[in-house]
Amino acid sequence: MMLADLPIARYRLTARWRAPVRLPDYAGSLLRGQFGAALRHVACMTRQPSCGGCPLQSTCPYTRIFEAVPPPAHALQNFSAIPNAYVIEPPPLGAMDSAAGEELVFHMVLAGAAREQLALVLFAWQRALAQGLTRQRVPADLMQVDWIDAQQQAHAVWKADEPMLLDHPALLAVPPAPPSIQALVLQIHSPMRLQQQGKPLRPQQLGARTLLATLARRVALVLEFHAGQTQWGEQVPQVAALAAQVQDERELHWHDWTRFSSRQQQEMTLGGVLGRWTLSAPGETLAELWPWLWLGQWLHVGKNATMGMGGYSLEALA
Known part of the structure; x- marks a missing residue:
């Protein structure tokens, strides 16, 4: 696998509120819904009520970013849906009150060809x-966009007063695994919802194999369908096999949050685990798992990753 120059980029977006606002406990769904509606409006050329059956569906920037179309056939299986090429990372958990003039800061990850649509995004x-966020439609102005590199350093690529998009690598290199690893620790900061047969798994039902298999599958599919890198998929069975060597210690708790579904016109409760998840194994095993777990910090894992769920930071213990 190529671990350098991966086509993945994270951006920090900074906006300024025009009026006082209260954001919900978890703003991922809110941001995703408003972004999707705006992207469809500016990208759609046919103005059809839905994307199904549109003659431009396979080439439209909207579907290629926000509603990825599965291939008609695949060597592994027939896909009814595939991962999208973006992740929206909302502000940290917790309802937030802001006054007019205060900043709204959130992040967005783009993968593969979606990076080429950054200006449209x-x-x-x-x-x-x-157009405004929350049911009160409180407006905000986008002020600055920074590209965040693998070392978490910010590089300004766009400013409202200088609206020329600056060139930048928009690539990600996985660092080598630290020497003498004894454990890898996931600090989960947005609800991670891992499922089995369509049902969410509570903390006591989770295990290392579920985490690693779900993560490896997501990373491989994103890089295959949006970047043409099939070599990651070839390694997924090996990752699942390595999970048998991993012992895990979970200090997790369940967190529910409520969102309003515009499509279903009702409140919906979603939840996932938060906390600390420690994976222990022989050093060579952890070194092989390292690239997958490290990339998960950008691509997230589990249900509703596109709205920022399943986000974590990774720490290596020697």
């Missing part, structure tokens, strides 16, 4: 924020 965000 930012234009859609400008429109989404200007």
